[in-house]
Amino acid sequence: MGRAIAIANQKGGVGKTTTAINLSACLAAKRKKVLVIDMDPQGNTSSGLGLATEGLKNTIYDLIIGRCEVKDCMIETDFDGLKVIPSNPDLAGAEIELLDTKDKEYLLKKRIDTISNSFDFIIIDCPPSLSILTLNALCASSGVIIPMQCEYYALEGLTQILKAVYLVQERLNPNLKIEGIVFTMFDGRNNLSSDVVANVKENLDVKVYDTITPRNVRLAEAPSYGLPINYYDGKSTGAESYRFLAKEVIKRGKK
Numbered sequence: 486m487g488r489a490i491a492i493a494n495q496k497g498g499v500g501k502t503t504t505a506i507n508l509s510a511c512l513a514a515k516r517k518k519v520l521v522i523d524m525d526p527q528g529n530t531s532s533g534l535g536l537a538t539e540g541l542k543n544t545i546y547d548l549i550i551g552r553c554e555v556k557d558c559m560i561e562t563d564f565d566g567l568k569v570i571p572s573n574p575d576l577a578g579a580e581i582e583l584l585d586t587k588d589k590e591y592l593l594k595k596r597i598d599t600i601s602n603s604f605d606f607i608i609i610d611c612p613p614s615l616s617i618l619t620l621n622a623l624c625a626s627s628g629v630i631i632p633m634q635c636e637y638y639a640l641e642g643l644t645q646i647l648k649a650v651y652l653v654q655e656r657l658n659p660n661l662k663i664e665g666i667v668f669t670m671f672d673g674r675n676n677l678s679s680d681v682v683a684n685v686k687e688n689l690d691v692k693v694y695d696t697i698t699p700r701n702v703r704l705a706e707a708p709s710y711g712l713p714i715n716y717y718d719g720k721s722t723g724a725e726s727y728r729f730l731a732k733e734v735i736k737r738g739k740k
Contacts, residue, residue: 486605488738489597490628490664495649496642500526500632500669503704504730505610506533506555507663507723508630510713511731520559522597523572523632525612527697531571535711536563538573547574549583549592549621555600564716568604580617585644589617591659596626606734615649623653626662630734635671635681635697647691664737665692667730670700696730698722 492505492686505521515521523530523545528538538544543558547564548570561606597607609622623629631646633639643666654661668682686693704723707714714724 487518487607488599488628489601489607489609489626490734491609491611491619491622491629492632493574493611493622493629493650494631494642495613495615495618495619496593496634496639496646498573498636499700500667501530501613501638502533502610503708504630504667504669504698505608505713506708506726507704507727508730508734509567509606509608510564510715511709512734513564513726514605514715514728515602515735516642517566517735518603519567520597520600520604520607520610521567521569522593524576524593524608524609524618525568525572526574526603526618528572528574528576529708530610531569531573532711533571533708534564535712536560536562536569536571536710540573541571541573544575545572546579548596549579549647550596550690550704551592553587553719555596559600562645572644576618578714583617590620593621593733597625608730619649620653623650624658626658627660628662630664631666632669632687633666633681635668635679640681640684643685643689643731647689657668663691664734665694666737667694668697671697684708694730694733696726696733698730699728 547553619731701723703721707717
């Protein structure tokens with residue numbers, strides 16, 4: 486059965502989508518079969534993998550509300566070993582439509598359990614909120630990776646997402662574990678970045694990845710071309726960092 490990992494943090498702009506796109510592509514480059522699920526109505530993961538989100542016949546929205554099957558909304562990307570279930574703004578309406586649905590937190594899990602044996606990894610990009618969409622991702626996953634920007638205010642957001650994960654573990658998905666925190670947008674010229682990393686490592690009892698992704702121009706440019714960083718500029722420091730992260734993610738799964 487494939488490892489389903491949610492990329493979650495209710496704070497926006499911390500690198501969730503960047504991590505989902507580039508971790509998935511680097512896992513696929515290591516000959517892993519990877520499915521990316523875009524659970525964010527903004528659809529940035531979908532467009533960052535080269536998909537035009539307008540005019541799609543079936544998306545994660547149609548899957549969640551039961552309008553289609555997984556095979557109907559799964560799309561092959563241009564990158565070997567990598568498939569995606571895309572999103573678009575229609576997904577925002579699911580919040581209201583699912584209000585009275587029984588076991589609404591488990592809708593995604595029920596859908597992807599049918600195909601999880603076909604993949605080594607299922608990477609789920611969550612929206613920047615603790616919504617029913619994020620809960621669906623956490624209930625469908627065995628692990629969660631928390632991207633955290635190297636700045637002071639990110640510390641407050643971290644405590645909130647950790648509390649949310651602990652509540653999900655207690656009440657909805659006891660099999661969920663925190664795979665680790667991955668620090669993003671690190672600027673070695675800024676003492677604050679180093680201070681934030683040290684603060685988390687010293688004061689929180691949670692796993693932290695050795696990989697720290699940098700604030701990198703090439704990494705920021707890649708989504709506008711619909712390319713993961715290892716395809717856009719495989720020699721950049723951004724590509725190197727996500728290759729290291731993919732190695733760590735694979736290694737932790739073997740322990």
